[in-house]
Amino acid sequence: MSHGRFGRLLLRSTLGILPLLLGVTLISFSLTVHFGPDQTWEMLGRNPTPEQVASVRQQLGYDRPFVVRYADYLVRLGRFDLGYSQASGEPVLALLGRTLPVSVALLAPGFVLGIGLALALALGASWRPGGFIGRLCSATSAVGMSLSLVIVVIALQALFAVWLDWFPVRGWAVDGPASYLRHVAIPTLALIAAQLGYSLRFFHAVVQATLNDAPVRTARALGLPRRRILTRYVLRAALLPILTRIVFAMPLVLISGSLIIESHFGVPGLGRVTWEAINSGDQPVLMAVVSLSAVLFVLALGFADLLGRLVDPRIRPT
Amino acid sequence: MMPGEVRQTLRRRLPPASTAIVTAYLLTAAGVWLGWWGSDWAAIAGPGRVGPSVEHWLGTNLVGQDIFTRLLAGTARAFEIGLVVAIPSTVLGAVIGGLAGYFPNRWPDGVLMWLTGTLDAIPFYLFVIALSYALQDQPGAMQLAMIATFWTLTARLIRAETMRLRQLDFVTAARVSGVGTWRMIGRHILPHTTHILLVQSSIVFVAAIKAEVVLSFLGLGLQHSVSWGMMIAEASQEILAGHYMNFICASLALLILVLAVNHLTDRLQRRLDPRTRAETVKRMG
Numbered sequence: 001m002s003h004g005r006f007g008r009l010l011l012r013s014t015l016g017i018l019p020l021l022l023g024v025t026l027i028s029f030s031l032t033v034h035f036g037p038d039q040t041w042e043m044l045g046r047n048p049t050p051e052q053v054a055s056v057r058q059q060l061g062y063d064r065p066f067v068v069r070y071a072d073y074l075v076r077l078g079r080f081d082l083g084y085s086q087a088s089g090e091p092v093l094a095l096l097g098r099t100l101p102v103s104v105a106l107l108a109p110g111f112v113l114g115i116g117l118a119l120a121l122a123l124g125a126s127w128r129p130g131g132f133i134g135r136l137c138s139a140t141s142a143v144g145m146s147l148s149l150v151i152v153v154i155a156l157q158a159l160f161a162v163w164l165d166w167f168p169v170r171g172w173a174v175d176g177p178a179s180y181l182r183h184v185a186i187p188t189l190a191l192i193a194a195q196l197g198y199s200l201r202f203f204h205a206v207v208q209a210t211l212n213d214a215p216v217r218t219a220r221a222l223g224l225p226r227r228r229i230l231t232r233y234v235l236r237a238a239l240l241p242i243l244t245r246i247v248f249a250m251p252l253v254l255i256s257g258s259l260i261i262e263s264h265f266g267v268p269g270l271g272r273v274t275w276e277a278i279n280s281g282d283q284p285v286l287m288a289v290v291s292l293s294a295v296l297f298v299l300a301l302g303f304a305d306l307l308g309r310l311v312d313p314r315i316r317p318t
Numbered sequence: 319m320m321p322g323e324v325r326q327t328l329r330r331r332l333p334p335a336s337t338a339i340v341t342a343y344l345l346t347a348a349g350v351w352l353g354w355w356g357s358d359w360a361a362i363a364g365p366g367r368v369g370p371s372v373e374h375w376l377g378t379n380l381v382g383q384d385i386f387t388r389l390l391a392g393t394a395r396a397f398e399i400g401l402v403v404a405i406p407s408t409v410l411g412a413v414i415g416g417l418a419g420y421f422p423n424r425w426p427d428g429v430l431m432w433l434t435g436t437l438d439a440i441p442f443y444l445f446v447i448a449l450s451y452a453l454q455d456q457p458g459a460m461q462l463a464m465i466a467t468f469w470t471l472t473a474r475l476i477r478a479e480t481m482r483l484r485q486l487d488f489v490t491a492a493r494v495s496g497v498g499t500w501r502m503i504g505r506h507i508l509p510h511t512t513h514i515l516l517v518q519s520s521i522v523f524v525a526a527i528k529a530e531v532v533l534s535f536l537g538l539g540l541q542h543s544v545s546w547g548m549m550i551a552e553a554s555q556e557i558l559a560g561h562y563m564n565f566i567c568a569s570l571a572l573l574i575l576v577l578a579v580n581h582l583t584d585r586l587q588r589r590l591d592p593r594t595r596a597e598t599v600k601r602m603g
Contacts, residue, residue, distance in 0.1 A: 023436025031448035146576035148531045150550055151569045158557045158565070169558060251441035259443060259536055264554060275536065278447055286451055290444045298439050 009309045017302035024294035029073045032287040034066060039283055077291055083284040087276065092288045095273060102172065103258045103269035109184055110191025111253055115246055118195050122203035123230050126211050137204055144197025150260055153190045157264075160186055172267040187261045194253060202245050210238045240308035247304045251297050324512045327589050332582060339578035343393055350394035358387060360544070367561050377563045379549075380556055388544050389567050395545040396527045396575065403464040403526035408519040410465070411472025412511065416503040418473065419480025431477075434470045442467055443532070450538055457541055460533050464526050472518040479511050513590035520583040524576050531572060546572050 040056050048056075061069050076082070082092035125137040161169040167185045174180045210216060216233045235242070258271030266272070270289070277285035349355050362383060369377045376385040418430040437445075445467055450459035483489060484507065492506050508515075527546075533539040534547030535554070546568040553565035 019432050020435055020439050023432060024439050027436065027440055027445075028448065031445075031452040035452045037451070037454050142577065142580065143573075145580060146573050148528050148550075148572065150532055150535045150547075150554075151572070154550065154554050154557055154565060155569070158562065162558060162560070251444075255441045255443050256532060260532065263536065274447070278451070279537065281451065283451075286447065290440075290448045293444055294440045297441060301439065 006310070009306060013302045013306040013309070016305060017298050020298045020301070021295060024298055025074060025077065025291060026070065028287070028291040028294055029070050032283065032290055033073055034069060036283060037281065038062075077295075082288040085277075085282055085285050087280050087282045087285075092284050095285065096270065096288065096292070099268060099270045099273050102267060103254075103262065103271060105174075105180070106172075106184060106187055106261065106267055106269055107191060107254050107257050110188035110257070111195075111250075113188065114192040114195030114253070115199065115249070117192060118199040119203050119242070121196075121200055122207045123234070125204055126207040127226070127230075129208065137200055140196050141198075141201040141204070144193065144195075144200065147193070147197065149190065149194045149256055152193045153186070153260055153264060156186050156190050156193075160189075170265045172265070172269075183267075187257070187265070190261065191253060191257055194257070195249065199245065199249055203242065206238045206241045206245075207234060210234050213237060236311060239311055240304075243304040243308055244301075247297075247300045250300060251293065255293065324516065324590065327513075327586075330589070333585055336578040336581040336585075339574060340582065343575050343578075344397065346390055347394040347397040350391055355387070355390050357391070361387075367556070369563070376567050379552060379564050380561075385549075385564055385567055388549060389546075389571055391544045392546045392549060392568065393571065393575075395540070395543060396530070396572075399461065399530050399545075400523040400527045402461050403468060404519045404523040406465045407469040407522050408472055408515055411469035411518065412476050412508055412515055413503075414469065415473035415476025416480050416508055416511075419477035420484055420499065420503055420507065422477075422481050427477075430473070434473050437467050438470050440467075442529070443536075446533060446538055460530065460539050461526075464529060468522045468525060472515070472522070475514050475518065476508075476511050479514060480507050483507050483510055517583055517587045517590065520579060520586070524579050524583075527572070528576065 039060055040053060040062070057063055061072065064072075080093055082096075084091055085095055088095075121133065121137050121140075125131070125134040128134065157169065160166050167182050172183055174183055211234060216229060216237070219229045219233050255271070258269060259275055260271075261267065262269045262271035263275040273285060274289050276282070277289070350357065360383065362381060364378050364384070367378060367380060371377070376389065379385055379388070414430050414434070418427040418434075421427050442463075446460060446463040449463045449466070453459040453462075480503070489502070489506060492502060497506065530539055530545060531547035531550060534545055535551045537551075539545065539547055549564055549568035553561075553568065556562075557565055
């Protein structure tokens with residue numbers, strides 16, 4: 001592959017996500033900054049004079065037009081100048097840096113294993129349509145799509161922590177690999193179960209469609225080994241929809257997972273901080289979490305798009 | 319697809335078990351709306367946390383409210399949320415998708431597709447959080463957030479279908495006889511997309527009911543009310559003390575309704591989708 005092709009594709013993906021970046025920051029700004037509750041009284045002491053009120057409003061930028069405030073917000077966001085939490089006074093950036101690793105450690109195993117298991121089951125089910133794995137997959141995804149992550153989390157907690165007493169009921173007292181595994185067990189199982197609904201169904205449909213493609217049918221007729229067909233032909237051809245699905249599953253699974261699991265189990269991660277910020281109306285924290293997650297998600301979309309274009313041989317340098 | 323064909327498909331027998339389940343839920347909800355049962359869900363009916371008995375069929379919760387009554391009231395709330403979200407978001411998706419698809423690659427299309435992509439790119443739960451923050455805990459923030467985001471897939475599908483339909487002769491014929499844009503989209507194009515709208519509204523209905531459970535659990539949902547999500551939220555604290563009734567009842571109520579609606583949607587989609595329809599007809603013939 002030439003550098004020119006890579007550069008062109010990179011440019012194209014970057015240009016493609018710019019309008020989306022503009023859109024998500026515009027919505028985040030409108031909801032959490034511009035139309036959000038008036039912050040003036042949070043910043044003032046008792047019985048402020050009208051001059052004090054006016055000076056705080058000027059400091060907060062309430063007297064300036066929308067476009068100017070939006071531009072200011074974008075600059076601050078780009079410089080990671082996120083302000084201080086109103087609840088604890090901690091810099092928001094430090095707060096995110098402290099809690100994000102906990103959330104990643106809590107959720108990554110379940111997310112990755114869930115995707116892997118769903119993909120493996122989908123490949124197995126599509127190889128022999130109507131077989132045992134196929135019927136198992138249909139039943140699993142039908143139930144999985146009907147369950148809510150909330151129900152799965154509580155049921156697993158009741159089963160494994162309260163009734164069987166294998167794992168801790170709540171908390172995050174991690175000081176080594178053994179305690180980490182015990183604390184991460186229930187969230188991991190919950191996230192795997194949560195993905196066996198929509199992801200399994202989607203992967204199944206995509207893989208099945210790819211197996212009917214002419215190149216794959218030819219490869220099967222030639223008697224190539226199954227592993228080779230599945231990895232070299234099926235997975236490669238279906239990579240773009242699978243990648244897109246994984247990227248779209250990330251905010252759904254990770255954000256809802258982080259909010260539900262961390263608030264329910266009392267894990268000091270990003271979801272719990274967000275949940276507390278909702279309850280106390282902590283504007284700087286909410287603004288940072290909403291804006292940065294939306295921006296990160298758009299970047300992930302752009303990355304998946306770029307990767308899909310790179311592996312797609314139909315897009316040739318012109 | 320012609321509107322008549324959709325009606326014919328609907329008249330053919332749907333899976334009996336799922337139809338019966340959804341009908342039973344709907345009748346339960348209707349009874350609550352008519353005030354026949356489930357209206358005293360807030361009343362303290364007896365001692366707290368007693369097991370099932372003749373008086374309290376499913377027992378009582380922490381404060382002594384009857385779980386069965388709350389379950390009935392929750393059924394009505396689930397239908398209310400599902401319909402309040404599904405109907406406007408499907409209408410919104412139809413109008414936006416129709417408008418974008420009728421002017422492909424012109425400015426309405428560009429602006430509307432940008433809006434669709436942007437709303438898809440904001441993680442849903444964070445959007446709800448931001449909106450309920452902006453609305454300062456006014457009731458309805460949850461429903462508004464769902465309506466504002468759940469129309470996007472419908473719009474994409476309707477846009478694609480409209481782009482196909484506008485090439486057809488009957489649209490050209492209508493255009494040369496002087497039919498205006500809005501009338502064209504509303505009278506001539508959208509009636510031919512009812513198969514998409516039907517399936518999408520049922521998907522959104524389920525998504526709204528499921529999202530309510532998560533949001534009520536997080537404290538972002540309904541206020542001063544009862545719903546399956548709120549029952550599960552209050553049960554999450556009782557589980558640790560070994561009281562499972564509240565949790566099991568609300569979870570099963572949700573699971574069974576969603577399974578049945580999903581099953582019906584799947585069947586409907588398979589029958590109405592032209593790619594799989596021929597096969598179904600062959601099998602039935």
